[in-house]
Amino acid sequence: xxxxxxxxVVGAEGAVAxxxxxxxxxxxxxxxxxxxxxAMAAIKSDAVELAVLADCRGKFxxxxxxxxxxxLRRDRYLPVLLVAVARTCRG
Numbered sequence: 001x002x003x004x005x006x007x008x009v010v011g012a013e014g015a016v017a018x019x020x021x022x023x024x025x026x027x028x029x030x031x032x033x034x035x036x037x038x039a040m041a042a043i044k045s046d047a048v049e050l051a052v053l054a055d056c057r058g059k060f061x062x063x064x065x066x067x068x069x070x071x072l073r074r075d076r077y078l079p080v081l082l083v084a085v086a087r088t089c090r091g
Contacts, residue, residue, distance in 0.1 A: 010054065023052075
């Protein structure tokens, strides 16, 4: 069954390209925002049903960004997912 949703993926293009492709493959309509400020504008103007914060850097930390994005949608609930990139350290 396809996942029919308008998803906003926030993060640097290289970091989110694979995630966006996977979401599109399962049927989502994906819009990308390179940074959190651009995401805020997209949330206000588009019918975004889910926001995914992946590698969201800049002025705001991811938790604060999620809080701000959710507050911009007063008409309905906006789920926000935070995706953490695991990096391994080898000594």
